Amino acid sequence: MKNDFEDVESFRRRARAWLALSMPRVQGEIDPLWDDGRRQRERELQRKLWDGGFAGICFPAEYGGLGLSIDHQRAFTGESLPYEMPFSFNVPTLSILAATLVDLGTHEQKRRHLPAILRGEEMWVQFLSEPSGGSDLAGSITRADRDGDVWILNGSKIWSSSAHVSDYAMCLARTNWDVPKHRGLTMFIVKIHQPGIQVDQIKQVNGSMEFCQEFFTDVAVPADNVVGEVDGGWEVASRLLNHERHAVGGGSPYTSGRTVAGESLRPDRNLIRLAQQTGQAGDGRVRQMVAEGHVLQLVSSHLATRITEGISSGNIVPAAGSLTKLFHATMFAQRAEIGVEIAGSDAVAWPVGGAHEARQIGRMYPGRQTMSLGGGSNEMQRNIIAERVLGMPREWAADRDGPFRDVRTNTSPSRPNG
Amino acid sequence: MHSLAFTEGDNVELALTDDQELFRATTRQFLAAKCTLAEVRALELNPDGFDPAWWRHGAALGWTSMLVPEADGGGCLSGNGLLDLVLVAEEMGRMVSPGPLVPTNVVADAVARSGSPDQRAALLPGLVAGDILATWAIAEPGSRWNTSRLSTVARPSGDGFVLDGTKSPVEAAAQAQHMLVTARTDAGLMQLLVPSDAEGVTITPLEGLDLVRRFAEVRFEGVEVPASAVVGAGRAEADVERQLQVAVSLQCAETVGAIDRVFDMTLDYVDNRHSFGRPLSSYQALKHRFADMKLWLEACHGTATAAARATGRGTDDAAEVVSTAKSYIGSRATEIVQDCVQMHGGIGVTWEHDIHLYLRRVTVNRTTYGTPADHREQIAVLLGL
Numbered sequence: 001m002k003n004d005f006e007d008v009e010s011f012r013r014r015a016r017a018w019l020a021l022s023m024p025r026v027q028g029e030i031d032p033l034w035d036d037g038r039r040q041r042e043r044e045l046q047r048k049l050w051d052g053g054f055a056g057i058c059f060p061a062e063y064g065g066l067g068l069s070i071d072h073q074r075a076f077t078g079e080s081l082p083y084e085m086p087f088s089f090n091v092p093t094l095s096i097l098a099a100t101l102v103d104l105g106t107h108e109q110k111r112r113h114l115p116a117i118l119r120g121e122e123m124w125v126q127f128l129s130e131p132s133g134g135s136d137l138a139g140s141i142t143r144a145d146r147d148g149d150v151w152i153l154n155g156s157k158i159w160s161s162s163a164h165v166s167d168y169a170m171c172l173a174r175t176n177w178d179v180p181k182h183r184g185l186t187m188f189i190v191k192i193h194q195p196g197i198q199v200d201q202i203k204q205v206n207g208s209m210e211f212c213q214e215f216f217t218d219v220a221v222p223a224d225n226v227v228g229e230v231d232g233g234w235e236v237a238s239r240l241l242n243h244e245r246h247a248v249g250g251g252s253p254y255t256s257g258r259t260v261a262g263e264s265l266r267p268d269r270n271l272i273r274l275a276q277q278t279g280q281a282g283d284g285r286v287r288q289m290v291a292e293g294h295v296l297q298l299v300s301s302h303l304a305t306r307i308t309e310g311i312s313s314g315n316i317v318p319a320a321g322s323l324t325k326l327f328h329a330t331m332f333a334q335r336a337e338i339g340v341e342i343a344g345s346d347a348v349a350w351p352v353g354g355a356h357e358a359r360q361i362g363r364m365y366p367g368r369q370t371m372s373l374g375g376g377s378n379e380m381q382r383n384i385i386a387e388r389v390l391g392m393p394r395e396w397a398a399d400r401d402g403p404f405r406d407v408r409t410n411t412s413p414s415r416p417n418g
Numbered sequence: 419m420h421s422l423a424f425t426e427g428d429n430v431e432l433a434l435t436d437d438q439e440l441f442r443a444t445t446r447q448f449l450a451a452k453c454t455l456a457e458v459r460a461l462e463l464n465p466d467g468f469d470p471a472w473w474r475h476g477a478a479l480g481w482t483s484m485l486v487p488e489a490d491g492g493g494c495l496s497g498n499g500l501l502d503l504v505l506v507a508e509e510m511g512r513m514v515s516p517g518p519l520v521p522t523n524v525v526a527d528a529v530a531r532s533g534s535p536d537q538r539a540a541l542l543p544g545l546v547a548g549d550i551l552a553t554w555a556i557a558e559p560g561s562r563w564n565t566s567r568l569s570t571v572a573r574p575s576g577d578g579f580v581l582d583g584t585k586s587p588v589e590a591a592a593q594a595q596h597m598l599v600t601a602r603t604d605a606g607l608m609q610l611l612v613p614s615d616a617e618g619v620t621i622t623p624l625e626g627l628d629l630v631r632r633f634a635e636v637r638f639e640g641v642e643v644p645a646s647a648v649v650g651a652g653r654a655e656a657d658v659e660r661q662l663q664v665a666v667s668l669q670c671a672e673t674v675g676a677i678d679r680v681f682d683m684t685l686d687y688v689d690n691r692h693s694f695g696r697p698l699s700s701y702q703a704l705k706h707r708f709a710d711m712k713l714w715l716e717a718c719h720g721t722a723t724a725a726a727r728a729t730g731r732g733t734d735d736a737a738e739v740v741s742t743a744k745s746y747i748g749s750r751a752t753e754i755v756q757d758c759v760q761m762h763g764g765i766g767v768t769w770e771h772d773i774h775l776y777l778r779r780v781t782v783n784r785t786t787y788g789t790p791a792d793h794r795e796q797i798a799v800l801l802g803l
Contacts, residue, residue, distance in 0.1 A: 272801050281803045284795070290803060291745070291794035298742045299721045306720035313433055323716050326709070385712055386705035390685060393700040 011068065012075040018052050023083040039123065039165045042086040046120030049086065049256050055118040056094070058253040059102065064115035070253040070312060077257055085257030086120065092161060093117060095247035095254045097124035097170055100240040102254075104228045109189065113168070126244075127157035127171035127190065127214060128237065132410040134159070134373075135380050137172070137241075138181045138234055139399065141409055144173035144188065144221065151175070151188065151226075153196075153219040159374065163212035164199045166192055170240065171221075176231050177405040184404050185233035187240075189225040196220075206367035241376065245321030248328060248375050251308040268297065271335065274342050274357040286342055293338045296331040303327050319388035326381040332371040340365055434505075437495040442505040444479055449513045455772050458514055458630055465623070466593050467630040468516035470548075476517060477548025481506050485527035485664070490542040492530070500664065500730035504671035504722070511675025514775045516630035518551055518590035520668045524661050525552035525598045528609070532650035532657050537611060541596060552596040554661060555585035555612075555636055563788040565600065565607065565658050570638065572601040572608050578644040579603075579610065581618075587633035587786070592623050597636065598649065606653035610643050617641065627778045663729040663740045665787045670722040670743045673751045673783045674715075680776045681715050684758040704761065711757060714750045721746050738800050741793035748790035751780040 006014075023045070049055040050064075057073040059065020066072070098117050101110055116122045133139050142155025153173055160169065169190045176184030192199065196219035202211045228236040246252050271293045280286040304324050310316030339361035340347050346358035347365065372378045386392040399407040434442065452472060461467055477483075484499035484506075486492025495502045503523060510519055526545045529537055529552075544550035561567035570583025581601060591597065597612045614621060618641035624633045650657050685708065688698035698704055725743035728736040755777045759766035766773055784790065 269801075272803065275803060287798035287803050288791060288794050290801065291797040294797055294801060295742045295745050295794065298724075298739065299717050299746045302720035302724040302742075303717045304720075306716060306723060309433065315433075320716070323713050326713055327717060330713075379706070382706040382709035383702075385709035386702075390705075390708055390712060392685075392689075392705050392708065393697065395702060 006068070006072075008069070008071045008075050011072050012079060015054060015076045016079045018054065019079055019083050022048055022052050023080070023085070025082055026084050039088060039162060042088050043120040043123065045084060046086040046089045046118070046256070050119045055256060056114075056254075057256065059098070059114060059118065060110075063102075063110045064118045070308070073253050073255070077255065080257035083257070087258075088162065089117075089120065089123065090252075090255035090257065091247050092126060092244070093122075093124045093166075094256065095252035096240060096243045097126060097168075099243040099247075099252065099254045100170065100236065101227070103239055104236050106224070108224065109227065113189070122168055123162070123166040124168045124170070125160045125163045125166045125192070126240065127160055127163075127169040128240075129157065129159040131156055131158050131213065135377055137237060138185065139407070139409060140172050140174055140185060142171070142173045142216065143177075144175050144186060146175070146223075147220075149223050150220040151186075151223060153188070153190065153216045153221055156213065156215050158202075158211075158213040160212050160214065161210050163192055163214060164201055168192060169214075170227060170236075172233050172237050174404065175233075178403045179231070180401055181399050181404045181407060182234040184231055185237070186230050187227040187233040187236035188221050189227060190219070190221055194219065204367060204370070206364055206370070208367070242318045242321050244375050245325040245381070246308070246311070248325050251304040251321070251324050253308070253312075268335075270357055270360065271339060271342065274339060274361065277357050278343065278346060280342065289338045289342055293335045296334055300324075300327050300331050317389060319384050322376075322381040322384040322389070325375060326378055326385065329371040329378055329381075333368050336361070336365055336368040435496055438502060438505060441480060441495055441502060442509060445476075445481070445506050445509045446512075448476065448479060449509055449515055453513055453515050455514070455775065458516065458775060461516055462629040464630075465632075467590075467632045468518075468593075473517050473551075474548035477546065481517075481519060482522055482526060482548060483546050485523050486530045486542050486546055490530060490538050491546045492526070492542065498730040500667060500726055504668060504726045507668045507671035508675035508678075511672035511677075511779070512679040514630075514676060514779045518553060518593065519672075520665050521553035521589045521594070522551055523668065524554050524665050525596070527664050528554075528598055528649060528657060528661055529611075531660070532609075533611075534646065534649075536646060537649065541611070550596065551590060551594040552598065553588055553590050553594040554665070555588045555591065555597045555599045556658075556661075557585060557587055557786070559584060559586050559635075563662075563786075563792060565655075565662075568600065568602045568607070570599065570601045572599075572603050572610060572643070574603075575642065578642060578647070579608075581610065581612065581638040581641040581643055584635060584637050586635035587624060587626075588636050589631065589633055589786070591634035591636050592621050592632060599638070600654065600658055607655050607658055609649045609654045609657060611647045611649060612638075612641060612643055616643075626782070628782045629775060629778065631779070631782055659737060660729075660732075662787060663725075663736055666740050666744045667722075667726045667729045669783045669787055670718075670725055670747050673747055673780050674718050674722045676776045676780050676783075677715055677718060677751050677754045680755050680758050680773060681711060683773075684761050688761055698761075707757065707761075711754050714754055718747045718750055718754075738797060741788075741796045741800070744788060745790040745793040745797065748784040748793070752777070752784055755780055 056065030057068050057076055058070060061067035098114060101113060113122060128137055130140055130142060132141055144151040144153045169192055171188045171190045172185055173188060174184055175186040196217045198215040200213045201209045202213060203209055271290045275281045275286050275290050307316060307320050307324050311318055343358035343361050347362035350356055350359040387394050483492040484494045484503040507519060522545060529541050545552060557563050558568060558570060560569055570585060572579040572581050595614055597614060599610050599612050601608050618639045620637040622635045624635060626633050691698045721743040725740045728739040759773055765771050
């Protein structure tokens with residue numbers, strides 16, 4: 001039943017009933033360290049949403065969505081909290097890549113991909129960062145050269161989440177070296193698993209194998225896979241990044257249910273369990289710290305609501321998504337500190353096979369900065385907030401005006417053997 | 419004197435109805451015309467801290483009507499009076515305005531919700547018109563704002579009660595004609611309406627941090643109160659909790675208005691001030707600090723809105739959301755303003771510059787109706803710890 005005029009409360013009731021019948025309840029904690037089996041399961045969960053008529057609540061009906069309002073999406077998310085949801089379809093596939101496609105894709109691109117995404121058949125990632133420089137995205141040196149009906153892609157991308165089990169990517173590549181850096185980039189839709197693309201997994205300090213590095217060798221990309229204009233890729237990337245900041249902060253309208261990062265929708269109770277398990281629930285100092293951690297989570301969701309409402313009503317500039325992102329990242333670090341402080345030595349030495357909360361806090365601690373780096377470092381977010389939200393003067397840059405071929409860059413990545 | 423440019427700022431609620439926009443604009447224009455910062459400074463030596471005629475004018479604009487039903491002479495705009503009233507609180511914060519907005523409205527709300535017909539008739543028309551003032555006597559020197567440890571007691575006596583104890587600080591106690599006193603009885607909390615001039619009531623004005631917000635210590639010594647002065651039937655715990663939520667929601671909105679204004683004026687300052695031949699605003703070290711302040715400011719806006727919505731709608735999580743807002747805003751606000759003082763350099767710590775008026779106000783708001791730490795303890799209780 002896809003009805004533009006269904007009121008929110010009726011939609012909510014219908015969602016509640018459907019969820020109870022159709023979706024599995026969350027059993028315990030879902031391991032935050034992604035495994036590949038989990039991805040397959042999420043494809044199936046997304047398919048269930050599609051079959052039940054609840055996929056893509058805010059996506060245009062023309063491309064398989066429901067075309068409903070953000071209030072409908074929030075109502076659904078509120079009802080979905082007890083259930084297992086396709087978290088990794090939410091971020092990045094739905095809330096970042098599909099959202100960008102909705103904004104800037106051609107009719108044909110949208111027709112080809114959006115329904116397939118909503119059916120759980122296509123998982124997407126972003127190919128933006130490069131080994132030669134993380135924060136300076138517009139300094140991309142991965143190149144695409146036109147050859148008849150195709151572009152030939154060469155170079156390397158890094159920090160793409162789960163590219164090894166995903167299907168498509170949006171890939172930013174340099175197509176013109178004779179113009180300033182921001183004006184010579186193009187965004188391509190790239191099929192990941194094809195000849196010429198090698199995908200390597202990267203192991204992180206917390207044990208996660210989620211991130212990948214890709215190497216491109218003479219990969220042929222059809223010309224109609226260009227998103228936006230040729231040499232207009234920076235505009236597409238900027239739009240994508242706005243969606244990303246918004247999504248990571250938990251404020252995207254394009255998700256189905258809560259996002260991995262959006263614990264704020266259901267505050268994480270790990271610090272409460274920790275205080276109880278370590279017998280410190282009555283300690284005034286610990287109570288203050290647990291409450292502080294809880295306050296940060298709630299305020300993060302309050303901020304996300306404000307920014308989401310403000311951006312949709314036009315009262316707040318889209319770059320303000322950086323606020324949500326920065327708050328979330330700093331909150332994550334602050335909560336990690338609180339956790340280690342409460343857990344004490346239980347966070348560094350634990351019984352084999354124990355399920356104690358302190359163990360999880362200890363294991364996650366070396367990766368504390370992950371949230372402050374991924375999706376644009378905190379420092380980049382602060383630049384964006386200062387320059388694009390507050391209108392303060394831009395930083396001086398050596399590479400802004402001249403042709404990119406004259407700009408000094410880091411070494412071009414070489415492809416390893418294999 | 420450094421006077422502040424009148425700037426457009428964000429308000430607590432981003433999406434306002436036309437009525438709310440008008441209400442906010444009217445209040446803003448009135449405050450800009452009738453309560454400039456120069457006038458706020460001039461009121462420092464006024465023992466009452468505000469002009470009663472000015473307050474009546476504000477009341478005519480609706481400052482005391484929003485939490486009172488139409489049948490009692492009040493009326494709100496949006497159907498949820500608190501969401502209308504926070505607009506006034508925020509505007510008053512932007513101008514560090516005087517006037518007992520919080521205690522007057524808390525008492526009006528309490529009487530409108532739980533008062534007897536006689537109490538409503540005696541107080542509400544006067545409060546709505548701005549002819550009389552009322553305040554809430556809740557804090558005590560020993561227990562501070564913790565309502566579970568009050569030592570002021572109401573003992574049954576004849577047909578009524580006898581009240582003994584000390585309340586402090588009580589906002590505008592020396593200006594108000596009526597006090598809503600929260601006291602302990604053997605059966606829990608009780609609230610009584612006591613005239614300020616009742617036999618046995620001693621009001622001693624306190625000196626304080628804010629230039630225009632007045633507080634007093636109020637002693638109750640064998641004060642006889644008739645049973646008809648008791649507000650509500652049975653235990654008053656739920657009423658007291660509601661009053662705290664209303665007070666903190668308004669207070670947070672006022673603080674957000676104040677820091678929003680300070681932030682804007684500080685941003686203007688660093689754009690126009692040069693050192694080493696560059697505007698201060700071009701230094702990345704400072705830009706990043708402004709980014710952080712903007713982050714905290716918007717988070718304060720967001721959580722203040724959440725508190726007003728939860729309190730206004732009376733949701734189940736209102737206590738948690740309100741304590742969250744207070745604990746976050748309470749300490750963030752002073753940090754933002756202190757950082758803005760730093761951005762101003764030496765001029766920021768002069769009496770001449772207006773920023774200290776704001777620092778005073780947000781510090782008062784940080785500590786009254788519970789400190790951030792008090793509210794974190796409350797959250798720990800609500801979390802089941």
